Structure formats: structure tokens, C-alpha cells
Amino acid sequence: MSSCPRCQQPVRHDDVSCPHCGYQLKAFGHPGIPLYRANPEEPLCLTCTYHLDDSCNFPKRPYAQTCTLYQNIDEPILTPPPRRQPAPWYRRNPTLVGVLGLLAISLILALAN
């Protein structure tokens, strides 16, 4: 269990705000959107990947004290694994392929006689 940055009381990982002092812990009232906060001396942008690669266009850059998209330069960006292509229809329906093959052979034999 983590603790509240303001009052140091324990908070659950999905608490939107601290149940003890009301300090905002997540952005937009959603438990799935983390709210990153800077320490008073250093804005978040100074250690953010998107500031260093110049890809951020947030208006609060480069002095952001809070941000939902902060990405620490020392932490790797997790990318989702590549999507697997679905198997072709003939691999998903081997019975149908067998029946069609038998029908084709039967038709060829019937036409040959």
C-alpha cells in the first residue's frame, strides 16, 4: 500500500483522492489516470522524455508542476506487443477443407467417366 504525499497516511492504489486529507491522487477523477507531480524545485518537464525529444506540445511545458503524460527519461516506455495476425480461413476450418477436397475429387472422377 502506498502513502499520501501530503499527509503520509496509507492510500489504496486506486484512490482518486486521499481519504484522509482529500489530496488529489489521480487526474480527472479516474482511478486509471495517474497524476504526476513535480517537487517544488524542479518542473516535471526537465526529466520528461517528451520534453527532451521535443514532441510535447502541452501549454504548461516546460514548467509543468502536474501532468498526466509525464514519462521519466530513466524509465523505459512500455510498448504493447505486436498484434498477431489471425490464422487464414482454411487453417481455422480443416473439416470444411477436407469436405471440399472430397467433393472436388468426386466431381473430377464423375466427369472423367
Ligand code: SF4
Ligand atoms: S508531457 Fe508533461 S511533463 Fe512531459 S514535457 Fe509535456 S508537459 Fe512536461
Ligand SMILES: [Zn+2]
Ligand atoms: Zn492525505
